[in-house]
Structure formats: C-alpha cells, structure tokens
Amino acid sequence: MTDFSPSPLAWLHGSDAPEKTSLNIGFMALSDCAPLVVAATQGFAQPHGLTLNLKRQTSWAGLRDGLLSGELDAAHCLYGLTYAVHLGIGGVAPTPMAVLMGLNHNGQAINLSPDLQAIGVTSPEALERHVHQSRTKLTFAQTFPTGTHAMWLYYWLASQGIHPLQDVNSVVVPPAQMVAHLRAGRIDGFCVGEPWSANAVNQRMGFTLATSQSIWPDHPEKVLASTAGFARQYPNSARALVASVLAASRFIEQSPENLRATARLLSAENYLDAPLADIEPRMLGDYSDGLGNHWHDAHGLRLHDDGRANLPWLSDGMWFMTQFRRWGLLRDDPDYLAVAREVQQLGLYRDAATSLGIDCPVASMRSSQLIDGSVWDGSDPHGYAHGFRLHALSGQ
Amino acid sequence: MLRILLIDDTEKKVGRLRTALVEAGFEVIEASGLTIDLPARVEAVRPDVILIDTESPGRDVMDQVVLVSRDLPRPIVMFTDEHDPAVMRQAIQAGVSAYIVEGIHARRLQPILDVAMARFESDQALKAQLQARDQQLAERKRIELAKGLLMKMKDCDEEQAYTLMRRQAMSKQQKLVQVAEQIIAMHDLLG
DSSP states (O other), rough: OOOOOTTTTTGGTTTSSSSSOEEEEEEEEGGGGHHHHHHHHHSSSGGGGOOOEEEEEEEEHHHHHHHHHHHHHHEEEEEEHHHHHHHTOSSSOOOOOEEEOOOOOEEEEEEEEEEHHTHHHHSSSHHHHHHHSSSSSEEEESTTTSHHHHHHHHHHHHHTTOOOTTEEEEOOOGGGHHHHHHHSSSSSSSETTHHHHHHHHHHHHOEEEEEHHHSTTTTOOOOOOOEEHHHHHHHHHHHHHHHHHHHHHHHHHTTTHHHHHHHHHTTTTTTTSSHHHHHHHHHTTTEEEESSSSEOTOOBSSSGGTTTTSSOOOOHHHHHHHHHHHHHSSOOOOHHHHHHHHBOHHHHHHHHHHHHTTOOOSOOOOOOOOTTOOOSSSOHHHHHHOSSSOOOOOOO | OEEEEEEEEEOOOHHHHHHHHHHHHEEEEEEEESSSSSSHHHHHOSSEEEEESSSSOHHHHHHHHHHHHHHHHHOEEEEEOOOHHHHHHHHHOOOOOOOOSSSHHHHHHHHHHHHHHHHHHHHHHHHHHHHHHHHHHHHHHHHHOOOHHHHHHOOOOOHHHHHHHHHEEEEEEEEHHHHHHHHHHHHHHHO
C-alpha cells in the first residue's frame, strides 16, 4: 500500500511549497515532449522550488511501468494510455491516474511504405480499394494498444471505410523504431508522433498519407500524467510542476525564434537524438509529404495555444473512453463524465494557470467536428460511442 | 537475512553482542576494535547495518562514523554504557541512527534494528531533498546574477534577458545555468 503521510519536509516551509522538491519525469523521444525538456533545462522549475530530472524511456509500456512503480513521479504520456491504466484495460490492474495538464494538440501522422507508394497506393481511396481487393492483409503499426496513435489510426481507417480490426493487422512498435520496421518490410504503414513520420519521409522511406490534425483539428494528444496517489500525496509539487511546464510551453510558442531554438535543443543526443531537419519544419507547421506536396498547416503542433492546448478538458478525456467502447476495449459503458472528473485535474490546472496569468475558460467541455463529419462535444458519450457505422462493440 | 558488521570496541573482547545476534538469526561479520579503517571495511563487507559495541565512544570512534556517513551511508546502531547526553548528541550528529544504552537482549534486537533502518531511510530521503533544494537555490542565484549582467550589457529588460539566455542555451543544447556561468565568466574576464 502507498503511504499517504506528508513529506518529512512539510513542516519546514510554508503551505504552498512543494512537499517533494526533486521529481523524476519520464518522456519519450518525440517532438511533443518539448515543454518538459525546456522546463527542466531552461530554469522554469527552480522559481517554483523544483528540480526536474528527465528520464528518457524506450517504450510506452516501460514508461507506464515506471509511473506505477513510483520510479517516475510524472511523465509525458498518451491520453489513451492514462485512461487505460485508470480503467484497468490491457494487462495491468486498474490504478487511479491523474491528467495534470495537456502537453499538446496535433503533430502526429499516418505514413505508408515505399512499396505501397510504388504501386500507386497514395490516396485514401486507393488504400481502401487495395485493402478490399488484395488477398494479403496489410499490417499497420501504432505505439500502444490503447494509445492515441492506435485511436487515430482506427478512426482514420474507419472514416475511409476500412475496418481497423478486421480488414488490416495492427501491431505495436515503439516510435523511434518505426522506420527500421518499415525498412525491414515488417509493416506497411504506421501512425506515430513527430519527428518519426518526417524522419521516414526524409529518408525516402514512404510518405505521409494523413496528419492527425486532418482527423480532428486541434485534437488532444499527450498529457502530463501521474498516478492519482502522487497528485494526492504531493499536491503542492503537482501544482508547481504544472506551473513550471505551463510557463515553458508559453515560452516556446512566444516566437518562431524560440520554436527554432527548442527544435535545436530537442535534437540533442539526450533528448530526441534525431536530425534537426526531421524536427524543425513540422514543429513550425511546414509539411512535405514525400509525394511532392508542401504546405503550411493551419493546425500544426500546438504546445500552448494560449492555454487551449494545456487545459485538461473533460470532453477530451471522455472521447478516448468512447473509442475504447467503440472498439471493444471496454465491454460496458463506463460513467464517462464521472471517470473524466476523477482523472482530469481541472482545479489543479486552473490554480497553476491563474498564477501565471494564463486565460482559463470556465467551460470544461469543448466542441469539435471530426473528419467523418461527426460532432463531439461531450454531451452524449453513450450515444456517440454507439453511433459509428464501423465498430467492434461487444454485446450487441 | 541481514548482514551485520559488528565492531567490538569493548575491553572484554568476548563479544557480548555476538551471541545475541547469532541467536536472533543475523549474519554477523565481526571486526574487533576501531583500529581498523571503518570505511574500507564497510566497502569490502557491504553490510546492511553497522553495529558498534563500545563502553564509551571516543573521538576516534566518532571520526570513523562521520567518514562512513559521508561516503558510504549505512544505518549505524551504537550500543554503549555511556549515559552522558552530550556524548549521545555527538554520536547522533556524527550519523548514528540509534543509540542504545546498556541492556542487550536477543529479542530486543530486531525492533531496534527495524527502527534504526527506518530512521536511516527517512534521513537519507531528507538529505537528498535538502541537497536538491540547495542546488536549486545555488543555480537560481547564478542565473539571476547572469541575467542582471546581461540586462546591463544589452540594456534590456528582465524578460528579454531571460529570453536571450534561454535561446542561446537551447541553440547550443545546453542548460540555462551553463549559459549563465559563461556570461559570468565573460563578465569577469572583461572586468
């Protein structure tokens, strides 16, 4: 059992000071870990009485285990992974989790292999025809069974009339290993966070077929997560951590110069260990898909967006549960709103944001239209989860 | 099974503790007297707990304890006949986790060791947190100093100075405190 007694240092200082001053923060080598790396290395945590020790992880499963064992105090985490652990989906006992804040919107992508490119499968329609006419099933990789990339891949395929659990195979591959798997011919496509999609394009290993923001403009993606136990035992540390990371997110988006400098920092061996040319353009919204198309994306990676990318909206958390239900990962409907209220640390976020003068809407739901035309606003999660043409709902 | 390094510093040298420890089921590695180099011994034996049995802990005993606490921290339990509270305080300051005056019974050993180990763990956690805090404060001071120097050199405001330092640090894949040190060094050089 976890001991919830206050830290031995609590008596030493005022009531707002962090109970625990040195925190181990897990991250994966992805562009959207930027706010954590910048917060830890650029003096954003010291004014809040914290030292952040960055701990790079090699897989999402390993990062999850680190959070659950207490080796990591908080981490860069997939929205879906956090909810799967909370609900006990996927081989681990349910552990109450906390989404402390959002880390980003957008900035993930679906790529296809050079072999598919060579036979002219370069559009959604061509892929749909190929999948339904070819005798061999294609294999797509995502990064975690209940992660955001699995959900984007499934949602996108389904929106094109491809059943993600029947018409294709899907496997889990850690983000940084996607290109190697593609090269070895073990997978035909993947959904992954940057810079690994750009990295494949730059190595002429296939092309980007769809960005995640084309599925849902300004979609929720990574969060800063901890166990609920951490947030309860060290509430001041949790608030100080959110304030530090939020200040870093704001700084990164203050100017294109800051974004470029951030890309340089990320490319270092200790962080992404990837070429700057793979990281910087898409961080700034400049896309090349490998088919000769270039564009500036109006919904590129957002790390702050005046706080809109950081607020832990209840409707964002609920959406991932509707997709778990849709694809049979949840056998029954959870109490969507009640679970989201447990996990999303809205009060903590609002306290931290207000202390930095960052705008905090009163609303806890937001409305979006997705690629298939459906509108998600959190008002009818049950109806939404059960309203898709392609699904794997059990018990129906 | 707990590995115990037993330091016998009593006149009798018969080892009044040894029998009790073995009876209680501990693995006991014995070293007699404090003429030995305690840190070296701890390095070689890697005990879970160090027990010092001494009639009255002298200055050399305390010195050895201080060295172990600094370099190879371990729970240290001291059994002694010395009642003087000043000596006890000295021993605790040197890094002793538990100080037991007289009366050693086999069945009391386990709880004494449990308390000593728990005490030791919480002390270590406290020490690590305090060290982290000291380092935070030290880094913050250096960053503030560099920011002030830069504000004067560039004739800019606080936020601009921070932004310049951070952009420089990130572009060079360094930490902010490293750039702060470079600014301070450059300022010292140019006087």
